[in-house]
Amino acid sequence: MLSISHLIIIFLVALIVFGPEKLPELARTLSKVMAEFNRATGGLKQTLEQEMRQLERDITEQRGAKPAASAWPPVDPAASPDGSWRREPVADPYAPMSFFVTLTELLTRLVMSQAAFETGAVLGFSVAGKMLAFISRPLQEALRLAHPAATLIYTSPTGIIALIIHLGLYLGLVLASPFVFYQVWLFVAPGLYKHERRAVVTFVVSSVGLFLAGIAFGYFILLPYVLRFLISFQGPFRPLISINEYFDLTLLVLIGLGLIFELPVLIFFLSLIGVVTPKFLWKNMRYAILVITIVAAVVTPSPDATTMLIFMAPMVVLYVAGIGVSYLVVRSKRKAATAGAAGQERS
Numbered sequence: 001m002l003s004i005s006h007l008i009i010i011f012l013v014a015l016i017v018f019g020p021e022k023l024p025e026l027a028r029t030l031s032k033v034m035a036e037f038n039r040a041t042g043g044l045k046q047t048l049e050q051e052m053r054q055l056e057r058d059i060t061e062q063r064g065a066k067p068a069a070s071a072w073p074p075v076d077p078a079a080s081p082d083g084s085w086r087r088e089p090v091a092d093p094y095a096p097m098s099f100f101v102t103l104t105e106l107l108t109r110l111v112m113s114q115a116a117f118e119t120g121a122v123l124g125f126s127v128a129g130k131m132l133a134f135i136s137r138p139l140q141e142a143l144r145l146a147h148p149a150a151t152l153i154y155t156s157p158t159g160i161i162a163l164i165i166h167l168g169l170y171l172g173l174v175l176a177s178p179f180v181f182y183q184v185w186l187f188v189a190p191g192l193y194k195h196e197r198r199a200v201v202t203f204v205v206s207s208v209g210l211f212l213a214g215i216a217f218g219y220f221i222l223l224p225y226v227l228r229f230l231i232s233f234q235g236p237f238r239p240l241i242s243i244n245e246y247f248d249l250t251l252l253v254l255i256g257l258g259l260i261f262e263l264p265v266l267i268f269f270l271s272l273i274g275v276v277t278p279k280f281l282w283k284n285m286r287y288a289i290l291v292i293t294i295v296a297a298v299v300t301p302s303p304d305a306t307t308m309l310i311f312m313a314p315m316v317v318l319y320v321a322g323i324g325v326s327y328l329v330v331r332s333k334r335k336a337a338t339a340g341a342a343g344q345e346r347s
Helices: 004-018 020-042 044-062 095-135 137-146 159-191 194-231 243-260 263-272 278-283 285-299 305-346
Strands: none
Touching: 004 285, 004 305, 095 137, 095 159, 095 243, 137 194, 159 194, 159 243, 194 243, 194 263, 194 305, 243 305, 263 305, 278 285, 278 305, 285 305
């Protein structure tokens, strides 16, 4: 929820970034930027369809399959009354068997993933108590600073049991995810080229790393400061905070920050399909900072300006890093295009 301090910060950022003489033109410029972005994304569907068709052709060539016309062999012209070429479809006897093998393999990997999740859930239940103590540590420390006798509570007989069960399921999903991703990789990898496999591995590693970095930033930096700030407004009252409510808030903040830290990956894909370029991102950096300010004001769990600035700082850094990622993608695409043109000239 936006507070007065949030609105003041947004106004100050707009004033510093654009200057007082350009504020009246800000709305019109933003509309132009959105129109340009919509035009850039207009051909996205067509580009994806072309890429899918090219991928199908590449897979067909890699597997040594014959063109579709070869499945319709002509019959001897003499066998036709009018002497014309008559073609009869020839069914592929291996197609049903191939589909059955693929479906069996997929079901097998799903069953193995389900077993991995159940095993992870069992392990998660065994450590859920210690993990719950670890998650609640930032609020416990904030409560001890405000009131030495204050602690977290639960308000129903089944409250803590239900929380441990939910936490065990979440931990089971986290523990089983590497094995599940590995099974997905084993199913998909045979249909990929070598450079595509390297690209997928790089994408998975970078995405997981950025997501974990966002969670670490939220747990070790953001949550302690925000909780101490909120608890400091106790006045003459003693805080009685439910562990269930705190867990929901913590889960929302940590997952939200993990997704926010995926901004360079999003910029990578937008640059890969040609929606954005480094020049476009740098040219519109002022508008991006204003949008980041508004997003930080909306998602900040407390009304103070300092927490909002803590949210803003990594988002601005990630945007700048995204410009560098976009530059590398565009440069790589240009090198590939130049190499392809040189190869065609030699041929």
